[in-house]
Amino acid sequence: MNIEPTMNPEAEPETQSLIGRRSFVVGATAVGATALGLLAGSPAAVAATKKTTKKAPAKTSGTITLQSNNADDKSKSGMEALVAGFNAKKIGTVKLNTVAGELFRTQLTQYLTSSKPPEVLTWLAGKASQNYADQGLLLDLSDVWASPEMAGYSSALKGLSTASTGKQIFLPYYYYWCGVYYRPSKFAEWGVKPPKTWDEYKALCKTVQDKGVTPIGLGLSDTPWVASFWFDYLNLRVNGAKFHRDVLSGKKSFDSPEVKAVFAKWSEVLPYMDKQAKGLGFAEAQTKFYKGETATYVAGNWWALGAPKDVGDDIDFFQFPIIDPKVRVAEEAPADGFFASAKGKNTALTKAFMRYLATPEAQELYLTTSGNSSIPASPKAKAAVTVQNTKGKAMLEAADDLTQFFNRDGGDELQPTADAALLKFMDKPADINSILTEWQAAAVSARRV
Amino acid sequence: MSVSVRHRQRKVDSLPPTVAAFILVPFLLEALVVFAPAVQGVFLAFTEWSGVGSPKPVGLQNFRELTDDPIFIIGFKNTVRWLVVFGGMSGLLGLSLALLLKVQRRGVAVYRSLIFLPVIFSLVVTALVWRVLYAPEGLFNNALEAVGLGSWGRIWLAEPKTVLYALVVASLWRSAGYIMVLYLAGLKSIDPALTEAARVDGANRLQTFQHITMPQLRGVNSVVLSVIVIDALRSFDIVFALTKGGPYNSSQLLSTYMFQTAFSTGRLGYASAIAMIIFLLAISFIVIYLVRALREEAR
Numbered sequence: 001m002n003i004e005p006t007m008n009p010e011a012e013p014e015t016q017s018l019i020g021r022r023s024f025v026v027g028a029t030a031v032g033a034t035a036l037g038l039l040a041g042s043p044a045a046v047a048a049t050k051k052t053t054k055k056a057p058a059k060t061s062g063t064i065t066l067q068s069n070n071a072d073d074k075s076k077s078g079m080e081a082l083v084a085g086f087n088a089k090k091i092g093t094v095k096l097n098t099v100a101g102e103l104f105r106t107q108l109t110q111y112l113t114s115s116k117p118p119e120v121l122t123w124l125a126g127k128a129s130q131n132y133a134d135q136g137l138l139l140d141l142s143d144v145w146a147s148p149e150m151a152g153y154s155s156a157l158k159g160l161s162t163a164s165t166g167k168q169i170f171l172p173y174y175y176y177w178c179g180v181y182y183r184p185s186k187f188a189e190w191g192v193k194p195p196k197t198w199d200e201y202k203a204l205c206k207t208v209q210d211k212g213v214t215p216i217g218l219g220l221s222d223t224p225w226v227a228s229f230w231f232d233y234l235n236l237r238v239n240g241a242k243f244h245r246d247v248l249s250g251k252k253s254f255d256s257p258e259v260k261a262v263f264a265k266w267s268e269v270l271p272y273m274d275k276q277a278k279g280l281g282f283a284e285a286q287t288k289f290y291k292g293e294t295a296t297y298v299a300g301n302w303w304a305l306g307a308p309k310d311v312g313d314d315i316d317f318f319q320f321p322i323i324d325p326k327v328r329v330a331e332e333a334p335a336d337g338f339f340a341s342a343k344g345k346n347t348a349l350t351k352a353f354m355r356y357l358a359t360p361e362a363q364e365l366y367l368t369t370s371g372n373s374s375i376p377a378s379p380k381a382k383a384a385v386t387v388q389n390t391k392g393k394a395m396l397e398a399a400d401d402l403t404q405f406f407n408r409d410g411g412d413e414l415q416p417t418a419d420a421a422l423l424k425f426m427d428k429p430a431d432i433n434s435i436l437t438e439w440q441a442a443a444v445s446a447r448r449v
Numbered sequence: 450m451s452v453s454v455r456h457r458q459r460k461v462d463s464l465p466p467t468v469a470a471f472i473l474v475p476f477l478l479e480a481l482v483v484f485a486p487a488v489q490g491v492f493l494a495f496t497e498w499s500g501v502g503s504p505k506p507v508g509l510q511n512f513r514e515l516t517d518d519p520i521f522i523i524g525f526k527n528t529v530r531w532l533v534v535f536g537g538m539s540g541l542l543g544l545s546l547a548l549l550l551k552v553q554r555r556g557v558a559v560y561r562s563l564i565f566l567p568v569i570f571s572l573v574v575t576a577l578v579w580r581v582l583y584a585p586e587g588l589f590n591n592a593l594e595a596v597g598l599g600s601w602g603r604i605w606l607a608e609p610k611t612v613l614y615a616l617v618v619a620s621l622w623r624s625a626g627y628i629m630v631l632y633l634a635g636l637k638s639i640d641p642a643l644t645e646a647a648r649v650d651g652a653n654r655l656q657t658f659q660h661i662t663m664p665q666l667r668g669v670n671s672v673v674l675s676v677i678v679i680d681a682l683r684s685f686d687i688v689f690a691l692t693k694g695g696p697y698n699s700s701q702l703l704s705t706y707m708f709q710t711a712f713s714t715g716r717l718g719y720a721s722a723i724a725m726i727i728f729l730l731a732i733s734f735i736v737i738y739l740v741r742a743l744r745e746e747a748r
Contacts (some may be wrong), residue, residue: 041469093517093734105712106520106712109499109500109501112501113500132501135501221580221606221692221695222693224696276697278604278607278608279584279585279604279605279607280584281580284584405523413713413714413715413716416709416714419697419700420695420697421697423695423696423697424696427696438519444519445518446714
């Protein structure tokens, strides 16, 4: 569970990981309810039990509000269980207020700057939260981090939760992995095995295509950001995590030869990608994958959660193929959690609630109730165990470095520039030079914010 | 004179409190939730603001930046295209449908209702319907396939060349019905004696239309024009729901780009500058029209 060694300790907090709001956004429409819950954040907990209560600062009473963007049914029931678990301890009341993901994202700034903000809110680790902390909108949670409940949290997660002031302002409660999803029964039917290397992957694509199946599924009409998985992973495999962060933070340019090399690799599999991708919505692409019309799909762990009953456990993932063995292996591992508003009225109760959220019991309660396969942030918590999350966790632990996702590492303002460039590349791969020049210009202007 | 002053005063004094409240309360509400933000928007257009902290005044920089922002230029061109194609087609279709369905015959009411039906749907619902029709294996492509024109099929909403027109068609589906109703009302108000007289004088259908119907519809035309211009410039929902301005900004309108700049990129000052441009576009169309209409009236 300790993901610490895998993260790059030297990376500046800014580049290290920015969780963006975009996934949400996108999440809302795109990923749909299930995924939203995941992308968004949720907590954990129940059992927080008496231990916590006793240790909580003496006077806690009153009512605080938890504003949650976990709006799909499963995640919402998880949040309800979590809040009920805390309220049962009778040290104060938490009111749950659930807002749909897209609305939540666009209104977050208003929530935080209003005169009576919700005390606790769900959000993403990294830059997405650090940005708000820089504006003085978030409550300092350093003493929550120093509490016994948080002993043993990895320093990577701590880094993602620390603002430029050096204070912790975020409480992570789970993180998840990304990979190439496939259906084992279909692979058996087509006589192929999960590949390890790029060449093996291309060979697989060829075999599958010859059988009349689209090797690589993708749905971009309502969720163009999904294409960024491909950019992220190809860049990580071709140029490594450090270069990836540098290009996202603006230290390197999108029209550099290194980035061109990324698209050269992409061109090799472009003919295997679903030609209809740009006309398919997230859900339609998911359906094609479940029906076995597309063979593989690069996505986060939430991809498996929307599976219909008849697909059941017949869904698995493999690590994104290695392209250059000399490049240190990096994986994407986005983390979600909570922060508190600086203007909240009841700090004592807010912090008591945060400590409750940090307990393994609370995190297990949430993940179990909501059927979420992510990995809890508390090192003592057991994930709602599935074969996959054992495998996902092992993959993240074995990685040399971790990144989060395009918008989380590069900032939300950069996501539309990537969506435009990547889609255009898929349409007109021959124009790559001018596409990258345009992308670089658009990125420079977006970063001016 | 003193009498008249007193008289006037009494009038003011005697404004019943209920009436005053009916005037003042909506006015204050309007001022608070409409005028104030509108004025603030104008002010924001001259600042750089992320939504937090205080806006930083930057003078005309936002507007200067607009002039060489490629996406803004696409959005501007598309908005003008939208105004012309969507506006023109709505008017034409609405008028043709009204002329076709103005007759009182059995069953006509059913057709009218059917054509008006899309108006009552939320545009987002409309968008969902069209998404299905435009899907890669949707009704349109399948129909083309069925008649042997499969090669004409395309991914309608993701082809930069067709996407804007595909969106216009989806919007027309709704606006044609609305304009039709406006014209039907206008046609009803034409005195049948006029058409009758024209017929007696030997005018053919075209002549009747040109010299009797159209001049009588002048009042309706001005309403239709304002409705169309305003509708075209605020078109947002259907584009946002179907393509969000994509693929790669090829269906971006000023309204969708404004939304993206404000809420995805977080540049509220820059977005306000775009909003100003939309406002100026709308107001200039409407002012030009009003001036013309007033002049004609004076004549």
